Amino acid sequence: MERQPLVRHPSQSYGLANPGYVPAAMGAPAALNPSIHSSIHPSIHPSIHPSIHPSSSSFPATGILGAPRACPIGAQATVGGTPWRHRQFMAPAKFAPPVAAYAGPSTPPASMFDNMPGYEGTLAGEGGGFLLPPMPAAPPPPQPEPRPEQSNWNIPSITEDTARDAFALFASSKCCYSSAPAKEGIITGMEAFNTYRYRLETFTESRSTKWTLKPFSGQPVDAFAQPPPGPWDVPAKTPRFFHNDKEVIRVPYTSSVKPCHVCVGLGRKPCKQCAGAGNKVCWVCNGSGYTLTGSCCSPCMGRGRNNCSFCHGQGSSQCGTCRGKQQLLVYISLTVKRTNNIDNYVVEQSSGLQIDNLSKVSGKKLFRESQYLVFPLMGFPDQAVVQAAQRLVSEHQAKYSRISRILQQRQTIELIPVTKVTYTWKGKSHIYFVYGNEFNVSADNYPATCCCSIM
Numbered sequence: 001m002e003r004q005p006l007v008r009h010p011s012q013s014y015g016l017a018n019p020g021y022v023p024a025a026m027g028a029p030a031a032l033n034p035s036i037h038s039s040i041h042p043s044i045h046p047s048i049h050p051s052i053h054p055s056s057s058s059f060p061a062t063g064i065l066g067a068p069r070a071c072p073i074g075a076q077a078t079v080g081g082t083p084w085r086h087r088q089f090m091a092p093a094k095f096a097p098p099v100a101a102y103a104g105p106s107t108p109p110a111s112m113f114d115n116m117p118g119y120e121g122t123l124a125g126e127g128g129g130f131l132l133p134p135m136p137a138a139p140p141p142p143q144p145e146p147r148p149e150q151s152n153w154n155i156p157s158i159t160e161d162t163a164r165d166a167f168a169l170f171a172s173s174k175c176c177y178s179s180a181p182a183k184e185g186i187i188t189g190m191e192a193f194n195t196y197r198y199r200l201e202t203f204t205e206s207r208s209t210k211w212t213l214k215p216f217s218g219q220p221v222d223a224f225a226q227p228p229p230g231p232w233d234v235p236a237k238t239p240r241f242f243h244n245d246k247e248v249i250r251v252p253y254t255s256s257v258k259p260c261h262v263c264v265g266l267g268r269k270p271c272k273q274c275a276g277a278g279n280k281v282c283w284v285c286n287g288s289g290y291t292l293t294g295s296c297c298s299p300c301m302g303r304g305r306n307n308c309s310f311c312h313g314q315g316s317s318q319c320g321t322c323r324g325k326q327q328l329l330v331y332i333s334l335t336v337k338r339t340n341n342i343d344n345y346v347v348e349q350s351s352g353l354q355i356d357n358l359s360k361v362s363g364k365k366l367f368r369e370s371q372y373l374v375f376p377l378m379g380f381p382d383q384a385v386v387q388a389a390q391r392l393v394s395e396h397q398a399k400y401s402r403i404s405r406i407l408q409q410r411q412t413i414e415l416i417p418v419t420k421v422t423y424t425w426k427g428k429s430h431i432y433f434v435y436g437n438e439f440n441v442s443a444d445n446y447p448a449t450c451c452c453s454i455m
Contacts, residue, residue: 112213119332131209167434195349198388200389202341203340214328216257219329221329231334242408248336260321268319346416352420362438389411426447
């Protein structure tokens, strides 16, 4: 049975100890094993058949130990004067044929991971263990902050000049819109709508752990020097509230050095392209050394096999896991993820403008409160906003406290200005909307459009 020995010295090649062949990884012809030379029938290989000889008298058929030499280009083999191409069999490859590609273990064995107190459920790779937050100490109940006076909850309507300028800018931004309605249209009416948007933000932190493996290049090793800190006790950088962030930390006192499980600590792996042989069957002669016309195969010089271009004939390549270092640094990495969870509620308004248009604009800030846990909104004149605030605050605190640690909450009320403008152009009445602090315009039925075609 063919075997594939592994060598420890990086400069040596991975060979195939096949009976009858001594492969040469660097491309030289493989020598026949003399111990079984006598058992091969002369008809099997032209190099040991007494009547087979090259047409060139200056080229010997065999070399040391009966190894076939590379034939000169253009030489033609004959059998008893009959061209070799008329024989009914094809000479086998003169190099060791590759076996199935070596595949080391893809998953690290459990013995690579030490038993760290507090991290018993930690896994390797992306399937790291998610850590539930510890039960927080009972925080002081949130205190309602003073609300602004109701007189501040109204904004003046925009002027006709502002509405006309916004409409003209909107028309000029559309390639198929004529500017005539915006310039010639006569405004006949303007109606303002107070549209409130309530926003609740809950800034949370979640933590997860996983075993990480990296090539060892002299990093500090501190496993079992003392017990590692708990997952929620590992210090992290001070967060920036209400901004998404991610931080990966190496847990102290969990680092150790282990032999690479993929290359078994050798630093190299058998080449997958040639399965460690260092050479591959010639694609021209299919390993025979001769073409169909009986002439010597020029790509392999009559050897029947070519050096593997992937490993350059070495039969092995650097291990991609340890990068040739032979050892891995194994430690627990802690991923700290901070997320700003946002929910919005926009009060329905009867202006006719789609609510989705309001998601990209800002409004006037009427109320803003930020603390560890906010108090449900009370005393606002619009009862729909009050009910939405109470529902969202209750949902956020119940949902995110179970799967993460709440760091801060913030609630905001904005008054988004929406103005419905009615105008006439060429004797017909039309409408458009101006909304947001940015004075965006929505005009679904613009009266002067043209069909554009792209050549």
